[in-house]
Amino acid sequence: MTGVAFAQGGGPLVFEAAREHFKGNLPRALELFQEVAVRDPQNTYAQNQLGLIYAKQERPQEALRAFERVKTQDPLNTFARLWIEILRLKLGQMGQAFSEFEEVLSVDPENADAHYYLGAIYNIRRNRRAAIVELKKARDANSQEPDTHFRLAQAFHNADMVQNALLEYTRTIELNPKHTKAMNNMGWIHYNRGEREGAVALWQKVLTLNPQDREARGNLARAFNDQAREFDQSGRRGEARAYWQRTLQVDPKNKAAKWNLAHLN
């Protein structure tokens, strides 16, 4: 019985287990999914979730076994096949994972996830063209995943194709209005184009969403320090002081701002 059929047949235990998993209560979710798997050994959804939980618990060998069971049972189960390769990535076996992602594509040429992971690997290798090609396929196969748009935006951003990068970062944020990484990166496009206010507004928005966001604080400190240095160099000390004070508001121990304020005073 597939996961869909099980859920259709009324699987409150599956949803209870999924809820615990979503809440992050991994030991309880594991127990519940194990129970589902005992009651219905053919339930691929439960087996896959067991694999995921083992992976989260840093038990990669047990995770691999769970996903391999699904793959044997249902060779078209691309979720399990992809996770086998993701675990290989986790174990540092990039070459093997890479070729097997391609194998998933031979089963399902429009598999958005396989294109996504290939694109992500190319992105990490800074192979810009190949990353864009693969991530565009992922986007076109499944345009609703924020992270697909985000990685594609990064690939375009790495290639200085800023219009495309902006478009994809915007789509990322439309799909997930709390995607702070997209906002942080998008801010740099504005900033590097001289649109400092737009950049600062984005990073401040990140801080309203997550006051602890270290990257946004660093970006703002950089922007304010930059502005302060420019004012200082042109003799506009009052404005420089104001910007260094702004730096200290986001990064209270920023040594550059502290030293310069002391020096100005």
Add this chain to the structure above:
Amino acid sequence: MAIAFVLLFFVPSLLSAQSVLDLMLRGQRLNFQGRHEEAVPLLKQALGLNPDHLFARSQLALAYAKLERRGEAVTEFREILRRDPEDFFARTWIGILTERPLEKKPEAPRELSPLQRAAIEEERLLLSRLEGGEGLLRLQINRVVIDAGHGGQDAGAVGPSGYAEKEATLDISRRLKALLDSRTNVKSFLTRDGDYFLPLSERTTVANQYRADIFMNIHINSNENRAAHGTQTFFASEKASSAEAARVASKENAIAKEEEEFQQRPDFIDIENILFQFERKLYWSDSSEFAETIQDGTGAQLGLKDRGVASANFFVLRDARMPSILVEVAFISNEQEERLLRQPSFRQKVAETLLSQIQGYRRVSQQ
């Protein structure tokens, strides 16, 4: 009069609200009875009246799922997640429905926004010119951020005759940038282009700002033992490779000790986290490989002792989202090497050597 006014304004919305609720309840009942085909139009009608009604949408998604119209079900569940990212029910169903390939539905062409049109034009002009092709899995280097160590009130180490590390690092960095700009198609950026102080955290931010493929930190070594000499390259790792590497890292990190450690957002382990960990491990191994390339032959070309490659937990390298190395060109505490560092011709030679090593790395990567 007042009652008539209120009725005029509120009755239509009340009627509409009743209709949505009524339609949704009828749809839910039909779903419960297994009459999913009949439930779909009612639930769609409810959503037409109120697209924010998440329960009606989840009933519609469920009806699609039970009709094996998985693609449409996933679209609806994703819409629920877009509106409420915490909805575990939708998340679970997406997990169940996407285990196997989904049927594809062609999208109707839509009118393009100005940004979309600009993006298409940009892609037409630029994509074919990009380097990189299928199967190239070694790190490709097309952008370098060069960090001139120290600066401003932080002079770094100072030699016996008073030459400061911050002066040498800035000059070598500027020369290296000029060479990269004039002789290669590598884009290069400096973290600082003047004698001012940059906190370590800001240096990494600049590397991230310019989306560097490699982050090169230029430093000059020093030691209480004035006889110490030679060139050495470091890369970031969790543990120092030797006591000496730990000593150098501790010296370079001293400035960061008082910098606030912001509490990092607790992250949940998911696929992006695994990709991130994979990425970081890969960057460490790239950093090690790049450090080996930079160090290999540099000492000989500069006529300095080759002190080899070492790893340590450098603050300035740790937070960079790309492979990063730190080159300690020579010992400013050594009289002879300080004299060399004072010579513009020597600093040019250092820049030329670093350029040639970067080019060597790029050649191998592109094969």
